[in-house]
Amino acid sequence: MADARRGYVPDIAAKTRMRRDGAYSVNLCTEAGSLLFSASGARGLFTSGALQRQFRDAHAINSHIAFNLVMRLAPITAALRLACHLKPDALRPAND
Numbered sequence: 001m002a003d004a005r006r007g008y009v010p011d012i013a014a015k016t017r018m019r020r021d022g023a024y025s026v027n028l029c030t031e032a033g034s035l036l037f038s039a040s041g042a043r044g045l046f047t048s049g050a051l052q053r054q055f056r057d058a059h060a061i062n063s064h065i066a067f068n069l070v071m072r073l074a075p076i077t078a079a080l081r082l083a084c085h086l087k088p089d090a091l092r093p094a095n096d
Contacts, residue, residue: 012075016072016075016076019066019072020069020072020073020076022066022067022072023066023067023068023069023071023072024069024072026061026062026067027062027067027069029058030058030059030061030062033054033055033058033059034055034058034059036051037051037052037055
């Protein structure tokens with residue numbers, strides 16, 4: 001909050017890091033929720049229970065474009081390619 005009050009605007013590198021970290025944390029939370037749901041067994045499937053709703057909500061949030069890790073990591077890989085003087089497809093896995 002102090003930064004916002006001072007009118008601080010983060011540079012593009014800081015914004016990219018924050019977006020990446022946010023997407024990663026949402027992915028981790030969704031994975032944790034999925035593990036809890038799996039551990040709950042058939043009882044977690046009841047619509048009267050809160051767990052099935054939380055499971056669906058977590059996956060709905062995780063599927064939002066803002067939390068897509070591929071989209072969040074794209075600027076980082078582009079900067080890496082530029083810094084290392086690599087061709088655009090140099091960091092992609094080979095299709096054998």
